[in-house]
Amino acid sequence: MPTDAYVLGLDTSTVATVGLARGGTVLGRATAPDRMRHAEQLIVLVDQVCAEAGIDLRDKTLDRRLVVGVGPGPFTGLRVGIVTARTLGLTLGVDVRGVCSLDVLAAQAVAAAAPAGEFVIATDARRREVYWARYDAAGRRLAGPDVGSPDSVPDLPCYGPATAVYPERLTGAGPELILDGGAVAAAGPELPDVGLEPLYLRRPDAVEPSRPKSVLATNRRRS
Template sequence: MRTLVIETSTAACSVALIEAGAVIASAHEVVGRGHAERLIPMIAELPDGGRAGRILVDCGPGSFTGVRVGIAAARGLAFGWDAEVRGFASLPLVAAAAFTSRPDLSDLAVVLEGGHGEVFMQSFEANPLRATGPFASLRPEAALAALAGRPAFGNGIRHLAPLDPALDLTERLPDAAHAILLADDLTALPARPIYGRAPDAKPKALA
């Protein structure tokens, strides 16, 4: 079955078509906050307009707006194409790509921008890829302590670099094409947002 992958959880916007165990087309752009403007045109530029029997969408954690844009598009296309839609998380996506690029590593951490000066962080082991704990939204100083010297990958590493220049840090943005590296159990989430931190606006207490 052909699969369309949608990834919009960071400043990057990417899409990919996967079929018969191979990526047959993909696109990746750094758009900042322009996901709503670029996502559908990027899908339309894929073979057959990106039409697929299954859609995988990144549910976060990451950009609040970006994640919601991606999920809304996935749900809309799934309805129009009568396709199934499932989700995956941004952190294991980056971890899978990182382990592929650095096969010498047995463990690492993914650190993504979390907003308000915080980062989303989670640690992983390889072979098979698995998280060694839940993800957390942390201040950079707390993330540095939790890192415990492990190599770190992601777009949140810029917050850690000034704290310890000796760290093994690699800038990396999620890429939809790397979803091919994820095992089935990592691509079976419900297509709804994974929020990494509590909302800023608090509901008023009842009188």
């Protein structure tokens, strides 16, 4: 990706967060903490960061790109972020790159804490579980993403939102890191492209009901 491109980054794997960057420098960022209103908040945040940077993404003379975090995260939140990114990409006529949201947090951890060796990123998956992945000191993913109990996470320094939820069950819990839309935009172009399929890691809670059993067939077996 050209370093002079304006990159809009979106992520809804935890909170709704948006950022705008150019050449790795963050030009604007905005986050809305209400997890229940992603659909209402996301476009508002996009308008906010563009206004902050004085950029109109509809200007076709600009080199523009989109990066979206695809999780892991809850079904509804991820769907909102990815659908919004796809729609913006079609509207603006620009490419959309999907990145693992945990990879973004790993880039934030490297910048903020400079880990001396391998470390783990963990986010709250609810149901007393966490989403996690293991990284080397440079922030390259070595294992995961996966979902499981906090006790299943490797015994390594840990960063991410889950450290505030399970401080006693995650070894070496470091500073709580909240996913930053500015980091999605700044680091996203250099992170592995994982496509635009959401990383649920779980089956959605809402599933199609199974076909009801035939009462007639049951009665025939009994007769």
